[in-house]
């Protein structure tokens with residue numbers, strides 16, 4: 001789906017993905033702000049808050065959760081409608097939290113899009129790309145991590161159309177945990193902590209997600 005199709009999907013007033021963050025994001029990220037070493041950024045300064053990049057943030061449910069849990073977040077999506085919905089939800093939060101989230105409307109696969117960085121956390125949650133683009137994106141995301149930083153990739157598993165429920169049915173954009181591990185390759189300098197399928201309860205039955213959590217080793 002392109003940006004216009006996502007805009008059309010998000011134009012309805014309700015939140016398509018709901019307001020609460022994804023459970024797996026919460027499970028793996030909760031407490032990470034205290035565990036991850038915070039090292040000086042390119043300007044030589046140690047950031048006041050840990051920094052997160054939410055690639056393809058949609059309506060911002062995960063970015064908003066991170067912001068309320070003390071992260072400085074850059075939330076990027078190519079749907080302006082999705083970004084605007086996230087920003088609207090943020091207006092109901094306190095100013096200090098609101099100011100922690102930077103919203104950016106951009107195609108994250110474009111090499112010349114400035115995604116900032118480095119980050120203590122990069123999320124790639126339900127961003128479904130064709131394999132070559134996914135590989136580039138995963139490798140770019142890994143390269144943006146600080147030492148000790150975490151990359152979390154989560155999406156609909158390739159087995160979901162046959163054995164799970166809901167989600168896109170186009171096998172070309174689905175992936176397995178092993179695909180993402182292969183995308184990272186041996187030369188990315190990233191250690192894979194978790195690569196597995198997980199079940200996500202939905203109203204129609206359990207969906208099968210592919211999860212990879214990887215860390216850039218701290219010195």
Ligand SMILES: C[S@@+](CC[C@H](N)C(=O)[O-])C[C@H]1O[C@@H](n2cnc3c(N)ncnc32)[C@H](O)[C@@H]1O
Pocket residue numbers: 003006017022055056057058059060061062076077078079082106107108109125126127128
């Ligand atoms: C299934 S939604 C997931 C949204 C969010 N990560 C979440 O979990 O709530 C997929 C999102 O990917 C975005 N997206 C797809 N391709 C993109 C691209 N090339 N650049 C930026 N955003 C993209 C869409 O606009 C959409 O918001």
